[in-house]
Amino acid sequence: MTTTLARSGRRPAALRSTVGRKQLMAVTGVLWFGFVFLHMVGMLKFFTGPESFDHYSHWLRTLFSPLFPHGWFLWLQRGGLTVALLLHIWAATSLTRQSRRARPVRYARTTNVQATYASRTMRWGGVIILLFIVYHLLDLSMGPANPGYVRGEVFRNTVASLERWPVAIAYLLAVGAVCLHLYHGVWSALQTMGANSPKRDAMIRRVSKTVGLLVFVGFASVPVAILLGYRG
């Protein structure tokens, strides 16, 4: 008890409140959403062929140069995304623990089945996404999980990875998990930010579904095209 109080005492007041932690989840989620959406749009450049795609990847490394030296912006982005991810996971686990403490004995019958299903999906989906991100970085960003990896040849690396059908299927499933997470995330972030009302609820759901589906189709097009034989 004393430890818990001492620990929470060191935290800023905003993070001790449930709303504060939900807002932190929403803001860090939005940052990741922005990255995932732009990454999906960037991945569509894959269809412009090897040279153009590799050039795009090189451009990402020289972004804001000479304001930042070569690659610095990328490292800034990596740092920001890592901090956002850690805060997102911390807020999620702390809110889950708090709701479990408040309700140590599970209800015999759940009144809001949909909300429970969504939050359970979010939790397990979150774990799957985290595992995917680790594998994905080792596969396409750093290379040790990709036998055909050649530094700087991003088009070739993507094909070398996704032409293995079990890997392509795993990517499709992982991207599905990301999009389900996005769908629930966009919906609950809009609610946390106070955009919900019975009237707007249906519209918010439609927007979240469309966004999730759009991101899924965009990402899925790459492994599907490679499986179908596209090589640039």
Ligand code: HEM
């Ligand atoms: C079919 C789906 C996807 C494909 C084909 C794909 C492809 C790639 C490729 C080729 C790179 C290396 C880019 C480069 O070195 O220039 C990369 C990096 C990355 N991807 Fe993906 N990606 C996919 C989905 C995702 C998803 C859903 C997420 C996030 C949840 C994600 C997160 C990342 C991150 C964090 C990096 C590292 C960027 C960096 O080097 O800093 N990717 N991806």
